[in-house]
Amino acid sequence: MSKNDRTFAAPKGVPDYLPPDSATFVAVRDGLTAAARAAGYGHVELPVFEDTSLFARGVGESTDVVSKEMYTFADKGDRSVTLRPEGTAGVMRAVIEHGLDRGALPVKVAYSGPFFRYERPQAGRYRQLQQVGVEAIGVDDPALDAEVIAIADAGFRSLGLTGFRLEVTSLGDDTCRPQYRELLQQFLFDLPLDEETRRRAEINPLRVLDDKRPHVREMTADAPLMVDHLSDSARTHFDTVLAHLDAMGVPYTRNPRMVRGLDYYTKTTFEFVHDGLGAQSGIGGGGRYDGLMAQLGGQPLSGIGFGLGVDRTVLALAAEGVAPADTARCQVYGVPLGDEAKVRLAVLAHRFRAAGVSVDLAYGDRGMKSAMKGADRSGARVALVLGDRDIEADEVGVKNLATGEQEAVPTADVVARVTALLGRDA
Template identity: 80%
Template sequence: MTQFQAPKGVPDYLPPESAQFVAVRDGLIATARRAGYADIELPIFEDTALFARGVGESTDVVSKEMYTFADRGDRSVTLRPEGTAGVIRAVIEHGLDRGPLPVKLVYAGPFFRYERPQAGRYRQLQQVGVEAIGVDDPALDAEVIAVADAGFRSLGLDGFRLEITSLGDDTCRPQYRELLQEFLFKLDLDEETRRRAEINPLRVLDDKRPHVREMTADAPVMLDHLSDSAKQHFDTVLAHLDALGVPYAINPRMVRGLDYYTKTTFEFVHDGLGAQSGIGGGGRYDGLMRQLGGKDLSGIGFGLGVDRTMLALKAEGKTVGSTARVDVFGVPLGEQAKMRLSVLAAQLRAAGVRVDLAYGDRGVKGAMRAADRSGASIALVAGDRDLEAGTIGVKDLSSGEQVDVAVDDVVAEVLSRLRG
């Protein structure tokens, strides 16, 4: 028979590595929750037009990378390639923008892009994201960046750097666009790149091909052409980051891969990952809500790569998360013992303890090997003679010491040991 495999570019996370995946994801979410971001769960797929309009038709994401298909009703839907557009759609649809502002939301899950799979670049990528919608305040920009920085540091990651720039606002972007196009149209660009320069010239500065990068090395940069208001906004963001103790490097040539970014734009980079060095990033997207049919409200957010963060931790030789599946492992020797330990397991689980048992009537040696592999710190050992005596063996798996405890006292004894 055919042996099935996961689709190309879609990683499986299995024990023990899955424990690190969960620890990274939950750690990044936790720092956002501590800053008042509430959870939102988004659909895996949306109307294709949402991403075409929100992300930008000139982006590689929309033009080359989206998983788009017609459903049974012949409607065009797309597996979500990013989270911001879906969050904005949900805020508009459910009227969250009519309540207190800013609306602060955090989410996590899989996103989908059809790319050539390689280390750190997957077709199903896992991200944690936040969005803060409704207030144009440089202090909020700094908070969003600080939350991401704190998330990485909470995991023990320290070999990364924050790169930041400003992409200007409506008062200076049109003039800069003309200036950049004037520069680009003098270059010997291929037809596709020239068309990209016509639609969104910033995309050309994001081109990774060496000959294009060489041609655009002297291109004008947005930071040199900011309006007074955009410059003041950017300077205030940097002042807040300084006050918060968040280190950064200004990168005037940074271009993010999505069209909706304005003003503050940032990326977290880890050089231990090679070509796929970005572990997260984001920025302000003033105008996106209006573009998607809602109020003219500002917003800022980020997306942090869970997969990339795991690779960054590996590059630094660090691990997070406990690989222990359970705290307590039951070793029954006989059917009556199995039934009694099953009841004790249920009682301990109800008290919040992780418990597993040796199933399949294996011998004591095999059962104890299973106990060691489970990562448990305590084993409960019971046979027919123990039950006749009204006791169960409570064994410390690190020291090997075992004592007999009255059956009615086992739950209290285990809880005492685990909480002591």
């Protein structure tokens, strides 16, 4: 409840999306998922909460996500469960549990929905965040890495977003990561790190390079970088990914200091950045996670995926002044003048909706002037006006709300006439 204990308010850090602005949210979510569907990714619906150990083991206990940000609680059976902070671990659990990894590979799935992290709320950083994600599991092919990146790029561009950049790097593999880990730890242990940061360097030294504190970033400015210590196989994999991106015309920049916030990433790692968002500039990202399935009890199969922020993409579109969606809640608005007219327009509305046309009606026995104001506010392109004289003539007044022109159309022909009018306008 709010401070005066009289009304309820949404939890802190949880945004509401309401009409007409929610049309942009829906357009972003659907546009990003459409790009995945076009590449053959099937839909998967995941639980909103899972066993806590799934995320502790899969995401990594050294990450801020696990150590500081998870919503974890005991259920009535005294089992520790956690609201999902990300999607990959849950997808991997589902693939293993239902045996999809033993069928045709790669397993290609897409999902969308809310995820939860306890963070300090600010613009673009929410405690309930909305994401669209894809995962391609079971094939270690750099061409697949490039496909996943290209899907995200295409999704953003389909919405009209242009002011973003793609940053890519490689985090190596098990043939070079151990040696680099030892080299990086040697560098870090010579620095005057605080106790918590030193403990993080012992568990996963890459996490220190992701520290946003200015004094830590200054100390680690000369730290050895993974891209300078790749094995031949990891180097070849990364170069092949970039060659595929070049061939597809997907622009990118190399960012050798990139460290994603989750421990499971290996090899190809990427992030989409929009500078119009200030500090929370990341609008999506992902990478390859070759050891995750085995770590969660499945086969030693590789995978790659991404998570794209719907909330932040909405903000990025606003920063660019781009409207990706028609915010009109309907295409046709019915204006009944009398009880009999209301019944007849309700029947017509049912016929229009069956034909795929969205229709709303003026309810509440409003007069002509008030009802036409409702039509204007609805964003409809056509108004259907029906009174006693129209009923006697078996006609409906069809008004083009853009031009103001109105014509009388026989009732039997009104669906076809309006559908044609909407198609012509479109």
